[in-house]
Amino acid sequence: MNARAQVLVSVLLAMASTGCATPWMVPRAPGFTEVRALTRDGYSLALARRRPAGAPTGRPVLLVHGISANDRNMDLHEGLSLAEWFAGRGREAWSLSLRGTGASQRREGREPYAFDAFWREDLPAAIARVRAETGADKVDVVAHSLGGMALYAYLSQGGEGVGAAVTLGSPTRLDFGGTVTRLLPLLRPVFPPRGGTIPVVLPAQVFMPFHGQSERDPFLLLVANPENVPATTWKRLVANGLADAESEVVLQVANLLEFGRFASADGKTDFRADMARIRVPILVVAGKLDRLGSPLAARDGYRALGGPKAWRLYGVETGTRADYGHMDLLIGQHAEREVWPDLLDFLRRHGDSV
């Protein structure tokens, strides 16, 4: 493709993405303030703070999103926001955007970073900031997918300041003989490109008109059950809640898929083995139809934890209206009634009196 064609395609893509996504861009619920936390390696992270309605009923809650996402996963819009829901029940809610996502700082010419940066730098910085702002001795953490992996890694390496936690669809191994696992060794030499950024936002937004139009939509199929997540909600998430992914992050996470190894990028620290040392109470949550952090993958983490711990699966068999997929736990239309109260109940049972 010559230079002129490249420019033309780029302009068309940019126009398509802007035009396609705009109708679905929605503001988050009012009543938040943005706070910044600075990591030791110099990244400025964005935290959206929601003060509790009325007197606090427990520790502040730090909400952490998954891969290729941002804090809007936890705080999509008024009426569909885990952060707003916690704040409405007396829990000060802090939604974190990990580095390179949301309003947090991008890499911008600095050294590439892997998954390790999230648990080694971002989580400690965010937890410290919340404790400093609120005066709380400890914070509770509710973490989705890769956010839960970061929490596991942080706690397994002696991380402090967490009172109790919930992980939602967080895998600790993914090598269950699926097609992707078997294809990965073939892809590994060429994908992802080392030191780069994998575009997620632009392709997702270009295809915006087609999202949710078919139950075979591969993107939706992967991350949600359409019985729980209507097309409108899904498009809002795509427009507001996605982020590009760093190659080194994807490479490190790919070790879960190819080798079943939940370890540091250099391979020297086995997080999964060290999870036996964790003594923070953790509720491990899985969705019956989660194909990313599947029950298989999440249960592996549950087994690895030292405890106290609890396991909860959400599906029709346990009384929900539909089987839960990966994102359904956060943005499912019935999650507010079917899932979230259990999270708060667990945190309450393992909380300090206020």
Next chain:
Amino acid sequence: MIRLLVLLCLAAAFNGAHGAPRALVPLSPAVPSGRGPAVLLVPGLGFGREIYDFHGQGLAPHLASRGWDVWVFEPAPGANFAELVGRELPAAVGAVREVRGGPVVMVVQGHGGALALAAAGHELSGQVAGIVAFNTPLEWELPNPVLGGVLERGGDLGSLAGGEGRAELQLLYAHGATLRPDVAAHFSAEGLRDLGRPLAREWLEALQRGAPVLPGPSFRERIARVDVPVLQVLALRDVVAHPEYASALRERAPRARVTVRELDRFQGCAEDYTHLSVLLGGHAPKDVFPHVVAWLESLR
């Protein structure tokens, strides 16, 4: 002819617990290969042999038509866990070996399959060449209140099929599944078996306790002793025997050479398989059975 005579003798002598008959049905291959071990298919708790051979279709005829010497076993009705591992399975394996010689490959499913794995680690040690395990839980937990309720009321699965329990059976075995029309219409009446109160109670108590109680080595010790190749098939939407309770096999049986195959729509399957559809689903011959055939071929 000699083979037929041996089989007739076997059938005559083949009685189960308390004199109740077991069933051991050989399926002659369309094209006898003469190679590879015999394959013994053992239904999960509450299923009859129809789970593998329903009106001439299913995994058993699928394998037989590809040259495998296939035997479908049904334990004596009401046999408890100790009888299953200590008498029923050894009797079936012994009977097949009488005819074929050499170790057999077992195909097993669900909690009954987990008991078969446990037997492979003790009573059947040295007699098994490999195991195909469909969602066989190593962590025994009550998966949901629905199964708990059915077992609490005596586990009369066959009787439930015709009554108010139909919705429960649908949820347990086929929620979200694509079944063949004949299976959807008739399997619950023909392929399910009443457990009987003692077995239902034993199953429920094992789920509440965290493991079945077996004679001799513990369930966990037995699993740790399994040292044969295992193909573990994990169906995402199984509501009776959750795949996540089965997935610890690689750690629990470190000497077994475990190959795992996760089956769901994202892995290219036509559906997210359930306890029933993984064996009798409309797409199982295309999505599921080739994994079994390929793995069996690797044993030859």
